[in-house]
Amino acid sequence: MWGIDELAKYVVELQGIHKAIHGHGILQNLNLKIIEGEFLTLLGPSGCGKTTLLRLISGFEEPTQGTIFIDGKDVSGLPPHQRHVHTVFQSYALFPHMSVFENVAFGLRCQQVSFPEIKTRVEAVLKMVKLEQFSDRKPGNLSGGQQQRVAIARAAVNRPRVLLLDEPLSSLDYRLRKAMQIELKQLQRTLGITFIFVTHDQEEALSMSDRVVVMQEGRIEQIGTPREVYEEPCNLNVAKFIGETNIFDGTILSSDETSRQITVSMLGKKRLTKSSRKFSVNEKVHVLIRPEDVRVWGRDEVTDASDMFEGTVLEVIYKGTTVDLIVRINEQLTIAATEFFDEDDDRLAYKIGESVLVNWGNGWEVLLPYEV
């Protein structure tokens, strides 16, 4: 297994984790290493097991198989409060009968820390979350965003190694959510604690995280930086879950190992592209292209249409900053394109039924092995 030095730099480590509840497998053979000080997000649809994973780390559930290490120590069987990790719940779970101060001081009181020390630490952390003036208020008199900050302060004041946040922003409205995303990120940097954040909102995950763990049906599909996960999805599941994407079938025509250049045939045309994966000639692949990478041209704007795809406009959806176009390529296929809307640009004034041409820059595609 890993040596002591290796273990030490990962604040949390999960090895071979299986979890089944009432015979249903929730998590399957999970392996994950979490770096100290990072903002890690567990991203996935409802039911993928991300909350269960969080509860395994926090100690509210035990894995059916596998081991969890925190700071290099095996924490199997250790109850939640002995693990130096704290959870911020989705509903905040603030104690309604206690003031903000008493809520935040709760953990310290239970550990029988001396009152002067409690006072100093609580006031310090309240200052960090900008709630010093509210220390006497009861949670019922606070706004959603303020309640959330109290919940974070209450967990952070105990100086945990890791803070676990279970979809803390999902009950806030759009504006407040966006504001809190920025605040949380700044807070994490100020506190310097490792954050493990759970969400089903991929935009949130991409905007806040240092790394994203994409999960589906109890398995980790991909771990990477937001950019890696968005631009180089490792399989169809990830590609479909994060952002919008167009998926086409293609066949490899040629593949050069050294330069990594690949020619692929799709929709009756040849395209030159690159890929870090190895493919063999005649292998079937999926070709993925994001709508924002797709360019749409009117027939009269183009002179050489040899490497472009012909199509008819099916839908035009105006979204304010962008315009979404759905273009029918043939009987079975449509392609979605997103372009920035420019009032002055006539090029974007397409009408339904109009005949257009579609293409994209060389190498902007992602190639994935064919999945049934």
Add this chain to the structure above:
Amino acid sequence: MKSDQRFKWISLGIIWVWFTLFALLPFCLVVISSFLSRSNASLISLPLSLEQYTRLANPLYWQIFQKSVLIAALTSLISLCLGYPFAFIIATARNRFKPLLLLLVIIPFWTSSLIRSYAMIAMLKAKGVLNSLLLMLGIIHEPLTILFTNTAVIMGLVYNLLPFMVLPLITNIERLDSRLVDAAHDLGANWFTTFRRVIIPLTLPGILAGSILVFLPAMTMFYIPDILGGAKSMLLGNLIQNQFFIAENWPMGSAISTMLTILLALLILFYLWATKGRKRGDWL
């Protein structure tokens, strides 16, 4: 933590010991006694026999049972007719008045029913308030004999048990989604149809719960028929009381109690069956 486990086990221990000793065990004793006999030496003794149950087939007992069921059913019905509109109005009242209205129902509910039954006597006597009022208004010309009749018993039972009908109904009607009523109106139903086809079915759990909460006590609250019905009024509750304290036939008393419990079980099963798939209440 170790102390957490200890806390849990002590709590569960206390609970189970108490309920087994004072609820389960006594009930088992009743059932067992019903199969035993009475002797001169002790109130309950061997031999085991079905004697008590065969004696129950006696038409005398059967008559009492029929009468009890009839009176209890009437009581439930009257309570339902009086109580349903009452509960409906309160449940849909404006929030400002509701706490007060509820309080005014809960107060009689908490007042000793002995006191309330006693209060009824003054109302129902030949020279009592009700007769005096009716005479004064000219509705009758001679005082009605109400006291010491079945009517008095029913009136007393309804008077005592009305809150038992009203309170579950209120809880149930409050849960009725008013949007469903709006939807019915929107689709063209008039008040009567809406009532029959939307409101009644949806409040059925409350109706059944209230009815059961009235029906059983109506059969077994012996002091009400005793006070208001006099010596000749013998309902099931009086019968059991009689068997235990006057006839001193505990096995017989136990047999009747067991039958009563079976009746309760049947009513509960009926309630569960009739409200299958619907929202019932917190405790179920």
Add this chain to the structure above:
Amino acid sequence: MNRRYLHVAYLGMIYLFLYCPLFILVVYSFNDTRYSLLWQGFTWHWYQELFHDRSLWLATWHSFTLGITSASIATLIGMITAISLYRYQFTGKKILNGLIFILILSPEIVMGASLLILFAFLLQLKLGFLTLLLSHVTFCTPFVIVTIYSRLVSFDKNIFEAAKDLGAADWQILKRIIIPLLWPALFAGWLLSFTLSLDDVIISYFVAGPEFEILPLKIYSMVRSGIKPEINALCSVLFFLTLTLTVLSQLALKKRN
């Protein structure tokens, strides 16, 4: 707003029905006559007679001590049960739930008879304070459980997990979170038990002994012998006591909602 008037009229009619007898009772307790039901003048006489009736005072004292003791024990057991049902999973949990439900529904006479057989026949106990106490606690506890449980489920269930997460032991959670949040329900439950115990006739009838006289049974025997003005006064006093306790209990439950 015809409908509004109709509603008010109907409500008024039923409330009148519910309160009229009690109102008359109170009025007659001040009536200066022994036999007639016509108003003969105002008097405190019956209340004075009440005040001097020693056996009545003794019975009242007995009922109060019984009520306070049984309410306290019932509230304690009820609290432990409600919390255990809420927090723990254990074998037989469904049975316990069912048992509580049945206890609330079952006719008091069956419970009275069963306890009589238990005490007098099986355990050979003398009927008196102890048997009354045990019986009252048994029939009051389910009501306390339901009152407290309803309050518990209205909380965010994550609160207890959060407390555990932050390092609280079970007794700390009980002391710092559960009891402060629960005390209105505890208070209401106690008052309910006290009232139920004070008013109980049927079960007490079965398990009471000759030496420990309690109020409801004394009233019952007095009532069977006919109308007496002292009873009017006694019942009026008890009615006002119940009124006060009910209002207190409802106020407690309304708090912190």
